[in-house]
Structure formats: structure tokens, C-alpha cells
Amino acid sequence: MSAPVHHLPFADLEVLLQQIFERHGTSAEVARSLAYNCASAQRDGAHSHGVFRMPAYVSTLNSGWVDGKAQPQVEDVASGYVRVDAQGGFAQPALAAARELLVSKARSAGIAVLAIHNSHHFAALWPDVEPFAEEGLVALSVVNSMTCVVPHGAQQPLFGTNPIAFAAPCAGNDPIVFDMATSAIAHGDVQIAARKGELLPEGMGVDSAGEPTCDPKAILAGGALLPFGGHKGSALSMMVELLAAALTGGNFSFEFDWSQHPGAKTPWTGQLIIVIDPAKSVGNRFAERSRELVRQMQAVGLQRMPGERRFRERELSAREGVMVTAEEWAGLQALAG
Ligand SMILES: NC(=O)C1=CN([C@@H]2O[C@H](COP(=O)(O)OP(=O)(O)OC[C@H]3O[C@@H](n4cnc5c(N)ncnc54)[C@H](OP(=O)(O)O)[C@@H]3O)[C@@H](O)[C@H]2O)C=CC1
Numbered sequence: 001m002s003a004p005v006h007h008l009p010f011a012d013l014e015v016l017l018q019q020i021f022e023r024h025g026t027s028a029e030v031a032r033s034l035a036y037n038c039a040s041a042q043r044d045g046a047h048s049h050g051v052f053r054m055p056a057y058v059s060t061l062n063s064g065w066v067d068g069k070a071q072p073q074v075e076d077v078a079s080g081y082v083r084v085d086a087q088g089g090f091a092q093p094a095l096a097a098a099r100e101l102l103v104s105k106a107r108s109a110g111i112a113v114l115a116i117h118n119s120h121h122f123a124a125l126w127p128d129v130e131p132f133a134e135e136g137l138v139a140l141s142v143v144n145s146m147t148c149v150v151p152h153g154a155q156q157p158l159f160g161t162n163p164i165a166f167a168a169p170c171a172g173n174d175p176i177v178f179d180m181a182t183s184a185i186a187h188g189d190v191q192i193a194a195r196k197g198e199l200l201p202e203g204m205g206v207d208s209a210g211e212p213t214c215d216p217k218a219i220l221a222g223g224a225l226l227p228f229g230g231h232k233g234s235a236l237s238m239m240v241e242l243l244a245a246a247l248t249g250g251n252f253s254f255e256f257d258w259s260q261h262p263g264a265k266t267p268w269t270g271q272l273i274i275v276i277d278p279a280k281s282v283g284n285r286f287a288e289r290s291r292e293l294v295r296q297m298q299a300v301g302l303q304r305m306p307g308e309r310r311f312r313e314r315e316l317s318a319r320e321g322v323m324v325t326a327e328e329w330a331g332l333q334a335l336a337g
């Protein structure tokens with residue numbers, strides 16, 4: 001028998017999450033930003049960063065580790081450069097505060113960089129880039145997280161799960177979007193597997209003795225993750241540390257200490273977003289060229305584009321409501337008080 005589920009209109013889920021954030025100490029603006037982000041992940045079936053994350057958001061806010069009322073400070077640094085100090089708050093409101101300036105710089109200079117530091121990112125990364133592609137721009141973002149990944153050839157964890165997200169317009173189609181951790185598996189998916197009592201495929205992580213394991217609980221109890229693709233994923237993860245932390249002024253994944261804040265779960269790091277206006281080099285042809293690439297990939301047998309599963313889930317959610325399991329629903333009700 002399948003588990004009972006609720007199907008909610010997106011707006012209702014968003015309002016409920018907003019209430020939870022505000023109840024646990026965020027400003028109304030921050031609550032709106034995080035609720036939209038988290039509800040969008042749930043809507044798109046991005047479960048490792050949907051409502052599953054709400055208890056950890058709440059425990060983090062209650063621990064005093066993050067400032068839920070922070071007012072990001074935007075600095076107009078140069079013709080193609082914006083810097084934001086998130087003031088110890090969440091990264092999404094920091095991006096929102098700088099977004100208009102970033103887009104106007106990308107449109108006038110052809111390329112613009114947004115460097116966010118002193119920020120907490122606890123979400124999927126695609127929501128940060130996809131909207132740029134919907135406006136005809138190309139966007140790339142990286143964010144570093146917390147030490148849990150052993151660099152290829154090393155013995156101890158150092159890197160975070162450090163995702164990379166990319167979005168580009170595609171004529172007559174949903175934008176092309178990919179968003180992937182540079183670890184073999186996202187930390188969120190390890191937690192979900194541990195909760196469900198499932199084993200992981202081989203090659204995802206090691207136990208506390210550094211021995212390969214498929215047991216997610218062993219990875220969470222003093223073990224660690226591996227980068228995807230050996231030395232190649234490891235190099236990308238290193239690049240993310242450099243771009244998201246060293247370049248922005250944020251912490252490396254190993255540089256913050258949350259031990260004095262029991263319940264804290266959000267990495268206090270940095271994030272970089274690069275936005276490019278393709279009109280500057282190829283006029284209005286970029287989106288057509290994207291479409292051509294997709295056509296050719298399909299012609300050689302491609303069945304699934306990255307991002308496609310999410311867009312399908314989004315359509316399904318629009319028709320049937322956003323799916324929340326009975327257990328998740330009960331948890332949300334408890335958090336909402
Ligand atoms: N904030 C943070 O610090 C961190 C956040 N995360 C987030 O965790 C989430 C999950 O990451 P991860 O587990 O690496 O993601 P996945 O491995 O599930 O997916 C990575 C990308 O590959 C696509 N994809 C997956 N399977 C296929 C396939 N068979 N064919 C074609 N494309 C495919 C996905 O598209 P689709 O979405 O359509 O399935 C997605 O764009 C991400 O949103 C990431 O941002 C991860 C680490 C840290």
C-alpha cells in the first residue's frame with residue numbers, strides 16, 4: 001500500500017512555509033524568499049531541498065547561528081561587478097537585493113558577476129539561475145557548503161558538496177538547466193536514504209575508518225562523501241571553494257565552527273553568480289543555437305535533458321497540487337504550531 005499524501009495548491013504551501021519561517025524568527029521578507037524557494041523545490045520534485053529541509057531551517061534559526069532578519073548590504077563595485085554582504089543571513093534575500101543591479105550590468109557590459117559572502121545557502125541552486133534564462137540570459141552559479149567530502153587522493157574530508165548550476169535560454173522550450181553537487185551524492189540524499197533505511201550505490205562514501213561503505217548512516221556518523229568522477233569532480237569542487245569563498249570573501253567549507261550552536265545546519269559560506277547577455281556576441285541567435293544542440297542530442301538518442309524531470313514534475317504539480325507526504329505534512333503542522 002502506498003503512503004498517504006496531501007496535494008496542495010502551490011500558494012497554500014508557500015503561505016504555510018512563510019508562517020513557519022516567521023514564527024521562528026525571520027523577517028516577513030526573508031520568510032517570503034525562503035518559502036518560495038523551498039515550495040518551488042517541493043513542487044519540482046527536488047525532494048532533498050524541499051520541505052524535508054524545514055526542521056533543519058527551524059533548528060538553525062532557533063540556535064541563533066543565522067540572522068533571519070539580516071539586511072543584505074549591496075556594493076556596486078565596478079561596471080561588471082556587484083558584491084553583497086549577506087550580514088550573516090540567507091543567500092536568497094542577498095541575491096534578491098542585488099538582482100536588478102546585476103541584470104542591468106549584465107545587459108550593459110555583456111557580463112556581470114555577483115559575489116555574495118557572509119551568507120547561508122541551504123537550498124537547491126537551480127532557483128538562483130533559472131530565472132535569468134527566462135529573461136534570455138545565461139547564468140552560472142556555485143556555492144560551497146560544509147566539510148564532508150574527501151578530496152580525490154586525500155584521507156580526510158575537506159570540501160563541501162559544492163554544487164554548480166547553469167541555465168541558458170532555449171528557443172520554444174523550457175530553459176536548459178542543470179544543477180549538480182560535485183560530490184558523488186548530495187548530503188541531503190544521504191540523509192533521506194538513512195531515514196528510509198536504504199543502502200547507497202557503491203562509490204558514494206566512506207565510513208569513519210575511511211573504508212568504502214554503502215551505509216548512509218555510517219557516512220553520517222563520522223564518515224564522509226567522495227567527489228563524483230574521481231579527480232575531475234574533485235577539481236571542480238576545489239574550483240567551487242575558490243570561486244564561492246576565496247573570490248567572494250566568504251568562508252571555505254572548513255572554516256566555520258558551528259559547534260557552539262547546537263541545531264545549526266546551514267553552511268556559513270559564500271556564493272558566486274555569473275550572468276552573461278548572449279545578445280552581445282550573437283545577437284538574438286543564442287536561444288536558436290541552444291535549440292539546435294538539443295535537437296541534435298535527441299537525434300542521437302538522448303531521452304532526458306537535465307532539468308526536464310523537474311519541469312514535468314512542475315506541470316504535474318500545477319495540475320494536481322504539490323505533493324507532500326502525510327509525515328511531512330504532520331511535521332509542517334507541528335513547526336507551524
Ligand atoms: N546549497 C548547497 O550547499 C547544496 C545544494 N545541493 C543541491 O542538491 C540538489 C541535488 O544535487 P544532485 O544530487 O547532485 O543532483 P542530481 O544528481 O539528482 O541531478 C543533477 C543534474 O543532472 C540531471 N539529471 C539527473 N539524472 C539525469 C539523467 N538520467 N539524464 C539527464 N539528466 C539527469 C538533473 O536534472 P533534474 O533536476 O531534471 O533531475 C540535474 O540537473 C541540487 O539542487 C543542488 O543544488 C547540493 C549540494 C550542496
Ligand SMILES: O=C(O)C1=NCCCC1
Nearest residue numbers: 122123145161186187188
Ligand atoms: O545536500 C547537500 O549536500 C547540502 N544541501 C544544503 C546545504 C548543505 C549541503
